[in-house]
Amino acid sequence: MMVRVTTGRKSFIEQARREQIVDAAIDVLYQSGFGAASLGAIAERIGVSKGVLSYHFAGKSELLREVVGRVLAEAAAYMTPRVAAATSYTDALRIYVTSNLDFIGAHRREIIAFTEIVNGMPPGGSEPPPYLEGHQSAVEDLTRLLEAGQAAGEFGEFSAFVTAVSLRASVDAISGLLRADPAMDVGAYGAELLGLFERAVRA
Numbered sequence: 209m210m211v212r213v214t215t216g217r218k219s220f221i222e223q224a225r226r227e228q229i230v231d232a233a234i235d236v237l238y239q240s241g242f243g244a245a246s247l248g249a250i251a252e253r254i255g256v257s258k259g260v261l262s263y264h265f266a267g268k269s270e271l272l273r274e275v276v277g278r279v280l281a282e283a284a285a286y287m288t289p290r291v292a293a294a295t296s297y298t299d300a301l302r303i304y305v306t307s308n309l310d311f312i313g314a315h316r317r318e319i320i321a322f323t324e325i326v327n328g329m330p331p332g333g334s335e336p337p338p339y340l341e342g343h344q345s346a347v348e349d350l351t352r353l354l355e356a357g358q359a360a361g362e363f364g365e366f367s368a369f370v371t372a373v374s375l376r377a378s379v380d381a382i383s384g385l386l387r388a389d390p391a392m393d394v395g396a397y398g399a400e401l402l403g404l405f406e407r408a409v410r411a
Contacts, residue, residue, distance in 0.1 A: 222264065225260070225264060226264050226265075226274070228254055229250065229254065229260075229261055229264060229265070229271065230271070230274055230275055230278055232250045232251075232253040232254045233245060233250050233271055233272065233274075233275050233321070234275060234317060234318055234321040235253055235317075235321075236249050236250050236253055237275070237320070237321035237324040237325065238317045238318075238320050238321045238324075241324055241328075242324040242325065242327070242328025242329075243328070245268075245272075245324070245328075246268070247261050247262070247267075247268055247271070250271070269329070272325045272329065275321060275322065275325060276322060276325055276326070276339060276342070278318075279315070279318050279319070279321075279322045280339075280342045282311075282315070282318075283308070283311050283315075286307060286310075286311045287304070287307045287308060287311065290303050290307045291303050291304050291307065291353075296362060297353065297354075297356055297357030297360055297362045297363065298357065298362050298363075298406075300353055300357075301353065301354075301357070301405070301406070301409065302402060302406070304350065304353065305375070305379070305398060305401060305402045305405065306398060306402065308379055308398075309379070309382070309394055309395065309397070309398030309401075310398075312379075312382055312383070312386075312394055313394035313395060313398075316386055316390055316394075319382075319383050319386060320383065320386055320387050320390070322339075322383065323383035323384060323386075323387060324387075325339075326339045343376070343380075346376055347369075347372050347373055347376055350372035350375060350376060351368045351369050351372040352368075354368035354371055354372060354409065355368045357409065361411060362411060363409040363410070363411055364409060364410060364411045366408065366409065371405070371408065371409065375401075375405055378401055378405075379401070382394060382397060385397070
């Protein structure tokens with residue numbers, strides 16, 4: 209029977225193994241899709257038994273939620289300081305779009321794996337969908353940015369909420385486009401998207 213050891217050394221080793229398992233899950237999801245991402249396939253990717261995965265994760269759902277959490281955390285760590293450094297609300301909107309698209313373009317494998325999870329996990333159950341909280345938070349943050357720009361006189365009159373939902377949907381659509389064409393020009397898509405929404409919010 210495997211027994212957990214809670215020394216600092218063991219915790220470091222466990223964390224490294226968890227990250228290795230998450231990386232393997234991303235690889236399987238990217239290459240083979242949600243349906244093929246069984247614990248057995250993920251374990252085989254790194255040459256361990258399913259029992260090793262079960263030691264670190266309660267099941268497939270927990271592992272996939274860890275993948276989603278990692279991608280969201282890395283995206284936030286990349287985008288947040290860049291948006292915070294903006295010198296105007298117009299600049300903040302521009303950086304919001306460009307940094308989001310830059311992150312997606314640089315992490316295509318993770319984004320496609322993320323999309324496989326979001327689209328593949330069935331609704332219902334005792335837990336909310338893995339992306340629901342992150343999506344709602346993103347829409348709320350973007351709505352506040354747009355409202356602040358309106359209050360400052362930089363943006364015109366429009367529904368900040370509807371615009372935020374529309375922009376998030378346009379960004380989120382890229383993941384599906386990447387699945388169909390992993391080599392798509394994300395930068396060109398982002399430039400068109402930014403131009404569209406800059407015209408839409410202009411005072």
